[in-house]
Amino acid sequence: MLQKKIINDLKKIVGKSNVLTGREDLASYSYDGTATQVHEPDVVVFPTTAQEISDILKLANDERVPVTPRGAGTNVSGGSIPIKGGIVLCTTKMNKILEINKANLLAIVEPGVVLQDFNLTLAQEGLFFPPDPQSFLGCTMGGVVSENAGGPYCVKYGVTKQYVLGLEVVLADGHIMKIGGLTPKNRTGYELCMLFTGAEGTLGVISKITVRLLPMPPATKTMMAVFDKADVAVEAISHILASGVVPSKIEFVDNFVIRRIEETTPMGLPLEAKVLLLLQADGSPTAVEADTQQILDLLKKHGAQEARAAKDDAEAAMFWKARSAGFAAVFGAAHTVLAEDVAVPRDKLSEFVRRLDEISEKSGFFIQYLGHAGDGNLHPSIFTDIRNKEEFARAEETMAEIFEAAMKVGGVLSGEHGIGLEKQRFLKRAMDPRAIDIMKGIKKILDPNNIINPGKIWEEATT
Numbered sequence: 001m002l003q004k005k006i007i008n009d010l011k012k013i014v015g016k017s018n019v020l021t022g023r024e025d026l027a028s029y030s031y032d033g034t035a036t037q038v039h040e041p042d043v044v045v046f047p048t049t050a051q052e053i054s055d056i057l058k059l060a061n062d063e064r065v066p067v068t069p070r071g072a073g074t075n076v077s078g079g080s081i082p083i084k085g086g087i088v089l090c091t092t093k094m095n096k097i098l099e100i101n102k103a104n105l106l107a108i109v110e111p112g113v114v115l116q117d118f119n120l121t122l123a124q125e126g127l128f129f130p131p132d133p134q135s136f137l138g139c140t141m142g143g144v145v146s147e148n149a150g151g152p153y154c155v156k157y158g159v160t161k162q163y164v165l166g167l168e169v170v171l172a173d174g175h176i177m178k179i180g181g182l183t184p185k186n187r188t189g190y191e192l193c194m195l196f197t198g199a200e201g202t203l204g205v206i207s208k209i210t211v212r213l214l215p216m217p218p219a220t221k222t223m224m225a226v227f228d229k230a231d232v233a234v235e236a237i238s239h240i241l242a243s244g245v246v247p248s249k250i251e252f253v254d255n256f257v258i259r260r261i262e263e264t265t266p267m268g269l270p271l272e273a274k275v276l277l278l279l280q281a282d283g284s285p286t287a288v289e290a291d292t293q294q295i296l297d298l299l300k301k302h303g304a305q306e307a308r309a310a311k312d313d314a315e316a317a318m319f320w321k322a323r324s325a326g327f328a329a330v331f332g333a334a335h336t337v338l339a340e341d342v343a344v345p346r347d348k349l350s351e352f353v354r355r356l357d358e359i360s361e362k363s364g365f366f367i368q369y370l371g372h373a374g375d376g377n378l379h380p381s382i383f384t385d386i387r388n389k390e391e392f393a394r395a396e397e398t399m400a401e402i403f404e405a406a407m408k409v410g411g412v413l414s415g416e417h418g419i420g421l422e423k424q425r426f427l428k429r430a431m432d433p434r435a436i437d438i439m440k441g442i443k444k445i446l447d448p449n450n451i452i453n454p455g456k457i458w459e460e461a462t463t
């Protein structure tokens, strides 16, 4: 429980209307997109300037109060759960697009800008910011940068870290630090922007973001391919990439998701398809036509039962709507859904999905998966019920086997969702102990009193 004086000081900093302490409010900020953990903060604050963030952090640092940065709370690794109570610092009121600079192909935004609002504004200028986490309707730019988020477009355009040019970060002692700049090239010292990108809100609070933009591709074409086997479908992806054509999206949707979507919001997806690959080509109209033909030929050659371009824009939009609804459709499928995130080298995808089948058979759990297959990034889910302790423990162990299987073929513990609380116990298996020590050392330098998002990424007992 925080002292009343600290709450009053926070009210002085951000104004009374930007401080929440009601029971329902605290409950609302006790969770994020993660299925298994909940913890209430003592207070939620909504700063509107970097100076206010600075004053909050100075106060918290002096009083040793934990501060959990939060955007929209859509992350699925426990990153914005205030596991030690204290202050939730929510950036959603810092939602201004400060500059769109067409000549320099960049934009400067506040952290609370919602990704979809950003991209709709950019589209009016013929520009786009490619990283497209499928929570784009709600997630904020601060969360996107802090998770180094990815999405379908990343197979061609890369993830968030490839777009961050500059950051303004408020450090634990309240110092407002500017790093990076406005130029696409910058070799001044260490790549500190990269350090804060993907730091899961543990090193400082990002108060301003400068990102690189791209001109909107003049033409796009969506394709779909039906396969009756997952390993054949993912092998076809390797053949496409090896052929020299790079689709702008290659997404994998399984039959479970197709059925869930058709049950809840019928769209006319092929119910009989065991696996659906959704692909997109983009670029100049001529290049798109040629790429589309090449991709469709390769899909057919490598096992697709059906491969065709979307009939029209409406059908293309329907396919992408189905894909973006996919993860959410999975979430509602059971009392507790362990929805995970691993990435494997793309030429190992088929081996990995065959291993998923074996793990499913051995454990008795149905393993559903979908994801950004073009990046080797899949989201395996297990349906369980946290209230059934025995079953839940088995589900967790089965998920651990899946992580192990991914790492065994040269993959990583997280492709895009981060470690947060959810995967801490696997970190030692996934990283060199020296690398973990280096991360802890960096944290100590930047946040010696461990007030910013404490208890995340690594297990504290090992500190």
Ligand SMILES: Cc1cc2nc3c(=O)[nH]c(=O)nc-3n(C[C@H](O)[C@H](O)[C@H](O)COP(=O)(O)OP(=O)(O)OC[C@H]3O[C@@H](n4cnc5c(N)ncnc54)[C@H](O)[C@@H]3O)c2cc1C
Residues within 6 Å of the ligand: 032, 033, 068, 069, 070, 071, 072, 073, 074, 075, 076, 078, 079, 080, 091, 111, 132, 133, 134, 135, 138, 139, 140, 141, 142, 143, 144, 145, 146, 147, 148, 149, 150, 151, 152, 200, 201, 202, 204, 205, 206, 207, 327, 328, 416, 417, 453
């Ligand atoms: C249905 C669904 C689909 C998703 N699809 C994808 C996907 O395709 N790709 C993908 O990468 N992710 C995906 N995600 C995960 C998540 O939506 C993204 O990571 C997103 O970028 C998080 O943004 P947010 O604003 O919700 O951040 P939050 O969840 O609020 O925070 C995420 C982390 O960032 C920190 N943070 C937030 N703002 C700041 C700040 N200003 N300064 C410092 N730290 C900060 C928090 O402490 C936390 O650790 C999905 C989630 C859901 C629920």
